[in-house]
Amino acid sequence: MITDKKIGVLMGGLSSERDISLRTGGLVAASLIKKGYSVVAIDIDRDLPRRLINEGIEVAFIALHGKYGEDGCVQGLLEVMGIPYTGSGVSASAVCMDKLLAKEILEHHGISTPKFSALRKSEAGEPPSMRYPVVVKPCREGSTIGISIVSDKKDLGAALDNAFQYGDTVLLEEYIAGMEVTAGIIGDKTLPLIEIVPGEGFYDFKTKTTAGMADYIVPARLSSRVTKDIRDTALRAHRALGCCYVSRVDFRVDPAGQAYVLEVNTIPGMTDTSLLPKAAGEAGIGYDNLVEMILSSAFIEKQ
Numbered sequence: 575m576i577t578d579k580k581i582g583v584l585m586g587g588l589s590s591e592r593d594i595s596l597r598t599g600g601l602v603a604a605s606l607i608k609k610g611y612s613v614v615a616i617d618i619d620r621d622l623p624r625r626l627i628n629e630g631i632e633v634a635f636i637a638l639h640g641k642y643g644e645d646g647c648v649q650g651l652l653e654v655m656g657i658p659y660t661g662s663g664v665s666a667s668a669v670c671m672d673k674l675l676a677k678e679i680l681e682h683h684g685i686s687t688p689k690f691s692a693l694r695k696s697e698a699g700e701p702p703s704m705r706y707p708v709v710v711k712p713c714r715e716g717s718t719i720g721i722s723i724v725s726d727k728k729d730l731g732a733a734l735d736n737a738f739q740y741g742d743t744v745l746l747e748e749y750i751a752g753m754e755v756t757a758g759i760i761g762d763k764t765l766p767l768i769e770i771v772p773g774e775g776f777y778d779f780k781t782k783t784t785a786g787m788a789d790y791i792v793p794a795r796l797s798s799r800v801t802k803d804i805r806d807t808a809l810r811a812h813r814a815l816g817c818c819y820v821s822r823v824d825f826r827v828d829p830a831g832q833a834y835v836l837e838v839n840t841i842p843g844m845t846d847t848s849l850l851p852k853a854a855g856e857a858g859i860g861y862d863n864l865v866e867m868i869l870s871s872a873f874i875e876k877q
Contacts, residue, residue, distance in 0.1 A: 663876025
């Protein structure tokens with residue numbers, strides 16, 4: 575029985591997404607306490623192994639985002655320590671965090687994703703030629719941190735400099751005009767699709783983490799055919815990348831109804847502005863029950 579075990583909610587961490595992780599973790603911890611679990615909230619640092627031992631943690635609920643938390647590092651540590659943990663395993667976590675590798679796997683499985691090329695900081699010469707507008711994004715960051723949409727070649731240099739602050743590899747991706755849609759997955763089922771309508775500009779970090787800066791339409795305003803296609807594609811992407819139990823698959827949908835996978839998030843946010851709880855709510859799954867369902871994934875074998 576999980577209720578008999580001491581649960582550590584791992585939050586905060588060392589990444590650029592620390593603040594949003596603290597919000598997610600605080601809400602998750604409060605929810606589990608409300609449900610009667612024995613919970614310790616742990617703001618992690620490089621002393622995590624000692625903290626886990628001293629607190630007697632038997633199960634880890636991972637509420638981390640970004641580097642060292644969502645990329646397989648913490649998952650590997652927990653594997654070595656023999657502590658069950660929520661969500662995807664080491665390999666799937668690492669692959670989904672690496673946008674270049676994830677897109678290559680998606681393409682291998684015949685899953686549509688925007689055309690792309692990679693640029694490494696160590697490489698000399700001009701960036702590859704692409705049709706504008708182009709999306710410039712760090713290869714290993716989340717929450718749209720470091721992302722720019724560039725409409726003119728003269729602005730590309732500044733966008734690259736911005737993205738290279740977050741890693742040595744940058745992805746240049748075809749911009750897909752149209753609708754932004756996300757598909758949450760719990761177990762082997764997709765939740766109702768959410769259409770994201772930013773108040774202005776694009777759906778960047780500030781917009782997605784600030785209440786009132788975007789409208790969320792659930793279910794998304796799509797035909798039944800396109801809706802089914804996106805839900806099926808989300809599950810295919812989830813499985814192709816080896817994800818376990820919970821994920822959120824982000825799409826762009828062009829005016830013709832063609833959907834393109836942007837990325838797969840293995841630890842979706844669980845704050846008051848987060849998308850997975852919104853989709854679950856539309857499906858009749860309350861926040862506390864959603865948290866408890868995710869907790870159950872700690873005892874599912876990882877790939």
